[in-house]
Amino acid sequence: TDASIRMVDATHVEGFVSTYPKYVKTYDPAGKVNMYFYGEISKAPASVGAFSAAGTQPNTKSATGKGAGLFLNYKTTAQEKIELKIGLSYTSIANAKANLLAEAKSLTFDQARTAAQATWQRELSKIAVEGPDEQNKTKFYTGLFHALLGRGIASDVSGAYPKHGGQVGQLVASGPGPKPEFMNTDAIWGGYWNITQLWALSYPEWYGNYVNTQLQVYRDKGWFGDGLANSEYVSGVGTNFVGLAVAGAYQLGIRNYDVNLAYQAVRANELNYRHRAFGSGKMDVKAFTQYGYVPFRDDYKEYKGEWYKTDSTGAYFANSHTLEYSYSAFAAAQMAKSLGKKADYEQLIKLSNGWQKILNPQNKLMQPKLADGTFASNFNAFEPWRGFQEGNAMQYTFYVPQNPAGLIAALG
Known part of the structure; x- marks a missing residue:
């Protein structure tokens, strides 16, 4: 501009x-x-x-x-x-x-x-790969190189960092270890399956930088940001998995930050909806906490010019959101349990069973459910996008990583 x-x-x-x-x-x-x-x-x-x-x-x-x-x-x-x-x-x-x-x-x-x-x-x-196939080694280290390039330092040697709207902030160390860097980061949606494990195993300092960056944004703006560019919200997926990533860091022993503030932010990401910033995602948290699942809004595929709408009443991607929020609620529950937050633990662990509410016992598939408790009609398990972001029921039905034994028992 x-x-x-x-x-x-x-x-x-x-x-x-x-x-x-x-x-x-x-x-x-x-x-x-x-x-x-x-x-x-x-x-x-x-x-x-x-x-x-x-x-x-x-x-x-x-x-x-x-x-x-x-x-x-x-x-x-x-x-x-x-x-x-x-x-x-x-x-x-x-x-x-x-x-x-x-x-x-x-x-x-x-x-x-x-x-x-x-x-x-x-x-x-930091990661050694053995084997006779040199091509596979080349592929692995090329992928590792790209993974490490995916998040970049945005703070200065002085500790200055970019705040919202072109303002400038100053980082302050709030835990043991070296002063953290502030990062620009692509969305963690999907990244929690791989990048956080990679950081945890071989690059814990970057995991700590990520958590500290998100906590600084929480201090400045009141909410986590699934993707960030100079403190601005840039995640295009409409959800937010930062709480799960932060809870995971805590469970791993990566704690070079204000733990109490981190828990406050994690809890807010899972349960709070009042005055929630649109760019922080999860605009259907109110519906999830009210129903225990996110009601499907078929009319939100395109609503007044907005595609795949999400709000306090439900979402077009209702089922994938329900499964995601169930998983992240489970992660937050573990952090609450470790910190002795009993009431929060009980609320969060109950929400982690949201997947059970959208599992249709007749077809044994995760099927979009309306606010009145009935399953959506014209259901095609192979149809992508309808109720599921970047997927379908045949794929998302198995998304219960927090309770695979429970899913197996339910499916038979």
């Missing part, structure tokens, strides 16, 4: 870009995502020009507006190298400069490459 760049002097450049991504517009409309930079060039250019959406301007050392940038002209000799070092920050140009000075003040390109290779060698070597 906006950008700016300028030459500070002959060999230094600074600027910013401000964006308004589609998911921010949809789920956190008052938000924005800013990136600031400060760069150092190893050799002064012979001339500088600027460009933007409005056109190109030679012999100009600054540009503003959408598409703003600079081009540098050089007279070089054979094999001459020119290096550009860039410091980045989500909070300010000053912090971008501070990050550059802290991490790369005297760093050359070759030194940076060597350090990056050593870092990846160390991180990837």
